[in-house]
Amino acid sequence: MVVLLQLQNFSYAYPGTGTAVLQDVNLEIEAGCCYCLTGPTGSGKTTVALALKGLLDSVDCSGTIDRFGTPDTREVRVGLVLQNPETQLLATTVGAEVAFGLENLCVDPQAMPARVEAALSLVDLCKPLDYPVAMLSMGQKYRLLVAALLVMEPQLLILDEPAAQLDPQGLAALCRVLSDLKARGVAVVLCEHRPGPLLEVVDRFWQMDGNGRLFPGRWQAPEAPPAISAGQAGTDFADAPALLQVRDLSFSGHGTVPVWKDVCFDIHRGQCVVVTGMNGTGKTTLLRVLAGFLKPGRGSIRIFDGEPEPRLLRRRLGCLFQNPQKQIFENTVREEIAFPLKRFGWPAADRAARIEETLRLCGIEHLIDASPHKLSYGQKHLVAIASVLAPAPEMLFLDDPFAGLDGARQRDVMDVLDSWSRERGVTLVITSHDPEQVPGLADGHLHIEGGRIGWR
Amino acid sequence: MAGDSFSRLHTALAQGHRRDDGPAEPGKGISLPVGVKMLLALTLSCVAFVARSGVFLGALTAANAVVFLLLRPQGVSWWRQGRYFVLQSSTIVILYIIRFGSLEGIWDGLLISWQLFLAFWPTMIFAKTTSQTKIVRAMNRVMPGHVSFVLATCLKFAPHLLEEFRDIYEGQVLRGARILPRDLLKPWNWPDLVHCVVVPAVVQGMALAGNIALAARARDFGLYSRRTCWPGD
Amino acid sequence: MMKQLAARLSNSLHLPLKDALFLGFCAVFAVLVRMLLRLHLHVSGHAMITKIFFLMLGRGSTSCRYGASFTGLLAGTAAMFLGFAKVGPFIIVKYVLAGLVIDLAALLLPGLFGSYLLCALVAAAAASTKFFTVYAINRMIGMDHVVNLQRSLLEAGGAIIFGVAAGLMIPMVVRRLRAYGVVR
Numbered sequence: 001m002v003v004l005l006q007l008q009n010f011s012y013a014y015p016g017t018g019t020a021v022l023q024d025v026n027l028e029i030e031a032g033c034c035y036c037l038t039g040p041t042g043s044g045k046t047t048v049a050l051a052l053k054g055l056l057d058s059v060d061c062s063g064t065i066d067r068f069g070t071p072d073t074r075e076v077r078v079g080l081v082l083q084n085p086e087t088q089l090l091a092t093t094v095g096a097e098v099a100f101g102l103e104n105l106c107v108d109p110q111a112m113p114a115r116v117e118a119a120l121s122l123v124d125l126c127k128p129l130d131y132p133v134a135m136l137s138m139g140q141k142y143r144l145l146v147a148a149l150l151v152m153e154p155q156l157l158i159l160d161e162p163a164a165q166l167d168p169q170g171l172a173a174l175c176r177v178l179s180d181l182k183a184r185g186v187a188v189v190l191c192e193h194r195p196g197p198l199l200e201v202v203d204r205f206w207q208m209d210g211n212g213r214l215f216p217g218r219w220q221a222p223e224a225p226p227a228i229s230a231g232q233a234g235t236d237f238a239d240a241p242a243l244l245q246v247r248d249l250s251f252s253g254h255g256t257v258p259v260w261k262d263v264c265f266d267i268h269r270g271q272c273v274v275v276t277g278m279n280g281t282g283k284t285t286l287l288r289v290l291a292g293f294l295k296p297g298r299g300s301i302r303i304f305d306g307e308p309e310p311r312l313l314r315r316r317l318g319c320l321f322q323n324p325q326k327q328i329f330e331n332t333v334r335e336e337i338a339f340p341l342k343r344f345g346w347p348a349a350d351r352a353a354r355i356e357e358t359l360r361l362c363g364i365e366h367l368i369d370a371s372p373h374k375l376s377y378g379q380k381h382l383v384a385i386a387s388v389l390a391p392a393p394e395m396l397f398l399d400d401p402f403a404g405l406d407g408a409r410q411r412d413v414m415d416v417l418d419s420w421s422r423e424r425g426v427t428l429v430i431t432s433h434d435p436e437q438v439p440g441l442a443d444g445h446l447h448i449e450g451g452r453i454g455w456r
Numbered sequence: 457m458a459g460d461s462f463s464r465l466h467t468a469l470a471q472g473h474r475r476d477d478g479p480a481e482p483g484k485g486i487s488l489p490v491g492v493k494m495l496l497a498l499t500l501s502c503v504a505f506v507a508r509s510g511v512f513l514g515a516l517t518a519a520n521a522v523v524f525l526l527l528r529p530q531g532v533s534w535w536r537q538g539r540y541f542v543l544q545s546s547t548i549v550i551l552y553i554i555r556f557g558s559l560e561g562i563w564d565g566l567l568i569s570w571q572l573f574l575a576f577w578p579t580m581i582f583a584k585t586t587s588q589t590k591i592v593r594a595m596n597r598v599m600p601g602h603v604s605f606v607l608a609t610c611l612k613f614a615p616h617l618l619e620e621f622r623d624i625y626e627g628q629v630l631r632g633a634r635i636l637p638r639d640l641l642k643p644w645n646w647p648d649l650v651h652c653v654v655v656p657a658v659v660q661g662m663a664l665a666g667n668i669a670l671a672a673r674a675r676d677f678g679l680y681s682r683r684t685c686w687p688g689d
Numbered sequence: 690m691m692k693q694l695a696a697r698l699s700n701s702l703h704l705p706l707k708d709a710l711f712l713g714f715c716a717v718f719a720v721l722v723r724m725l726l727r728l729h730l731h732v733s734g735h736a737m738i739t740k741i742f743f744l745m746l747g748r749g750s751t752s753c754r755y756g757a758s759f760t761g762l763l764a765g766t767a768a769m770f771l772g773f774a775k776v777g778p779f780i781i782v783k784y785v786l787a788g789l790v791i792d793l794a795a796l797l798l799p800g801l802f803g804s805y806l807l808c809a810l811v812a813a814a815a816a817s818t819k820f821f822t823v824y825a826i827n828r829m830i831g832m833d834h835v836v837n838l839q840r841s842l843l844e845a846g847g848a849i850i851f852g853v854a855a856g857l858m859i860p861m862v863v864r865r866l867r868a869y870g871v872v873r
Contacts, residue, residue: 321623606712
């Protein structure tokens with residue numbers, strides 16, 4: 001097999017950090033092979049991908065990257081699709097998006113349409129070139145990005161966490177594309193901590209050990225907690241007071257088609273309800289309407305026996321929207337947890353005790369004086385959760401709190417929420433985009449589909 | 457409420473770049489090439505500065521009216537434009553009355569106000585009758601490729617950043633930050649807005665800029681000093 | 690030819706794409722937040738608070754010596770193309786002039802973005818460019834000299850007050866960003 005790329009004793013540390021993310025990494029990539037790089041969240045998989053693409057600053061690197069491209073250039077054309085499709089879609093139409101790379105390579109504009117059409121057919125995305133990107137589903141957007149790389153005729157294609165972006169049908173389509181690419185001699189590297197659905201195309205595994213070292217073999221993620229259906233928990237909430245009552249609720253936003261309509265449900269004290277639905281079905285919108293930040297088109301909401309009004313809800317309702325780390329703003333974890341307590345008038349002596357108790361229950365008491373901006377992704381997540389739990393809200397809205405976390409971190413977050421829910425009677429409303437991953441602590445399951453919300 | 461304002465602005469921005477270049481829903485006006493429209497807008501705008509007499513202004517007004525009828529822009533708020541004209545005129549007319557006396561001052565003041573109004577009107581019509589994608593393509597012709605890419609990309613991702621800003625704001629409200637509109641009437645609450653919302657929003661902006669830059673470089677943006685341009689649909 | 694000249698100038702700035710995009714966001718939001726203030730608060734004439742804030746933020750958060758001017762160029766262009774420019778293409782001059790003042794001040798005063806007093810003074814200076822731009826535009830349309838002077842002073846006075854308010858927010862923001870480690 002022809003070797004395309006080799007990393008030898010490659011190490012890298014991000015500027016300003018003390019520890020190396022990659023340490024003495026050795027790997028070799030052959031044409032036509034599919035490799036899967038596994039490892040826990042934060043272990044350096046994306047950094048390896050960036051190194052292979054040549055996007056890391058050479059000043060902070062040591063070791064060598066050898067490229068064995070064409071005899072005249074020695075350059076290897078590498079295509080890289082990063083994790084979040086939304087921040088990689090740089091144009092407004094399908095044709096312009098795929099052609100972006102060709103523009104950067106100064107390809108003649110006359111030659112672009114044919115190459116764009118060919119790339120789109122490779123990923124089986126049959127849309128007109130003027131089709132708006134915003135109207136594609138998440139799976140289609142991901143395939144569009146793959147097409148946008150394939151149009152540049154890469155010899156190595158790197159995909160970072162593709163399973164997180166695609167539903168089962170999308171993954172099946174991706175498998176077909178990858179098999180086809182391998183047959184054409186293109187090497188593929190998948191950075192994935194849950195490679196399950198893509199196993200059939202993988203030829204070799206590597207694993208990151210969490211200390212920056214790479215080994216052959218596959219890292220196995222701890223199993224996510226098993227799903228249980230509504231009512232299986234054995235707790236009957238019918239006698240508990242209803243904290244949230246929704247009747248005939250509809251919301252259309254600024255369009256004419258309702259996002260959802262005729263929604264009716266009750267949520268009782270101490271209950272944990274998961275709201276599932278695909279991306280774009282209105283889960284976040286539902287939380288914002290229930291919290292009073294958006295007015296519904298029709299229907300009524302009673303929360304804590306009153307109208308949803310943020311000014312009145314803020315002591316009793318906590319809310320953590322997607323990517324909760326973005327709410328962190330204080331200089332230490334202690335100050336971050338203290339902020340809501342100060343605003344809600346907690347006395348200083350009570351605040352100190354409450355902060356320590358909250359951090360202990362979240363398992364991060366050792367980080368009390370650390371800067372929250374220098375913590376890992378999972379630790380920041382827990383700090384953000386602790387900061388909304390500290391004032392002891394009666395109800396908590398959590399918008400996709402497990403997104404971006406590997407199995408171990410998901411378990412940590414779930415344990416924290418479970419203990420607060422069971423021991424302190426906090427009512428939880430959690431949204432998730434994956435109906436197959438209803439957390440083990442759910443007492444009820446609402447599902448959004450086709451503009452309707454109903455119990456499952 | 458604040459949430460509705462974010463939603464209106466977000467929707468307006470998002471719709472701006474949901475329009476595509478190809479067979480969009482048929483507009484009511486005639487379709488002119490973007491370059492022609494841009495030149496027309498700039499010319500009419502600049503001519504307003506030299507239209508000193510009533511006759512010249514009348515002719516220019518007629519020219520603008522013809523362009524308006526031909527292009528038929530959607531979403532022009534006559535209330536907002538009228539209110540702006542009245543507010544601007546009143547200041548100028550009052551100053552002219554003080555300077556020259558009543559009748560002469562009123563007429564001169566109104567002429568000057570009308571001139572200023574006609575200076576901005578054509579560029580507003582241009583923006584209302586041209587999709588953002590076409591605006592970007594027009595910018596590509598007069599600005600360096602990298603600079604027009606930066607502006608176009610930032611316009612495209614502005615709704616995304618606005619959503620982040622909204623999420624931060626709403627999350628912080630429920631954490632007790634004193635940043636609701638009635639809270640912000642008191643200046644001693646303004647530091648909460650800066651610390652809890654503005655600073656995290658700036659951090660998110662930097663992070664987004666970094667992610668976009670990485671995505672662009674992953675597709676070899678910046679490999680060469682010049683870029684070609686997708687011919688469109 | 691103009692495009693090639695501009696390209697050469699742009700290349701000489703050596704601005705990393707990440708910084709250029711962040712300045713672009715500052716520019717776009719300098720225009721859009723102004724629109725939001727009008728939409729919801731119906732507060733017109735407070736354009737200077739957003740203009741000065743985002744121009745100074747652009748310069749204070751990046752290492753680009755022309756950060757404010759570049760932000761101003763982009764903001765003026767965005768305002769013109771989005772139809773928010775009351776004075777047509779001259780909106781670009783208004784933004785760039787204020788940006789140049791900020792860039793010059795940042796060059797001469799190394800501790801600028803850590804000091805409330807210096808930020809307030811620089812913000813006032815940048816906001817006062819409104820006098821010159823308004824005067825020049827009114828002169829071009831033939832406004833009477835005395836009326837022009839009075840109107841320009843009125844507008845500049847209000848602009849300076851709001852500009853100073855914006856300038857006073859900058860040290861709070863920049864200090865926090867430095868504490869987080871996202872800005873050096």
